Amino acid sequence: DVPYDVVRDFAPLSIAAVSSIVLVSSPAFPARTFEEFIAIAKAKPETVSAELNTIGSLHHLLTEQMRLRTGAKFLLVPYKGSGPAIVDLIGGHVQVGFESVPGVIEHIKSGKLRALAVASPNRLDSMPDVPTLKELGYPDLVAEPWWVVMAPAGTPPAVMDKLSASLARIARIPEVKEQFAAQGMVPDWRSPADTTQFLKSEVARWAQVVKDSGAKAQ
Secondary structure, three states: OOOOOHHHHEEEEEEEEEOOEEEEEOOOOOOOOHHHHHHHHHHOOOOOEEEEOOOOOHHHHHHHHHHHHHOOOOEEEEOOOHHHHHHHHHHOOOOEEEEEHHHHHHHHHHOOOEEEEEOOOOOEOOEOOOOEOOOOOOOOOOOOOEEEEEEEOOOOHHHHHHHHHHHHHHHOOHHHHHHHHHOOOEEOOOOHHHHHHHHHHHHHHHHHHHHHHOOOOO
């Protein structure tokens, strides 16, 4: 019950950066691929546990959308953040979960977690052998965490233009790109108009997922 409207009460300046999400599983879970995971979940409804690292997060909504699109029913286990969720994934206390790549990439490389699929539009350079959900036949299961820089609604156009130009210049600085890359993020400057359209599209998209899935904030 937030006291503001994201589209109405703010003036989007630019997307600052985007990141990537990967579906990981505990090494103890028998599925080696996404297809095997879905087959097991369908064969035994609500027995495969899927962690929700934060209720209401993009990871939560992507899990709900995956449930809708595949027809598989999972046992949803909510957590208060990625930290404890990842610990339980590694320990085998939960079986699968969507996590942001920066938080789990080292665990994947070390074999403590298994990467089943990524939700990015294309395969990631850091995990070239991991397929995208899109190429596995789910083109709408594409989602990337994003960060938007916004000003108050009604900010004068001249100020918006100046801030937008500054953000565009900053996004091209090599040191800025390096800092984003170190956190698993990529600068993604867009014009205020394009950012506004993107924001409206994302709000509408995920609102529909909430409606279709019946996802709750608590």
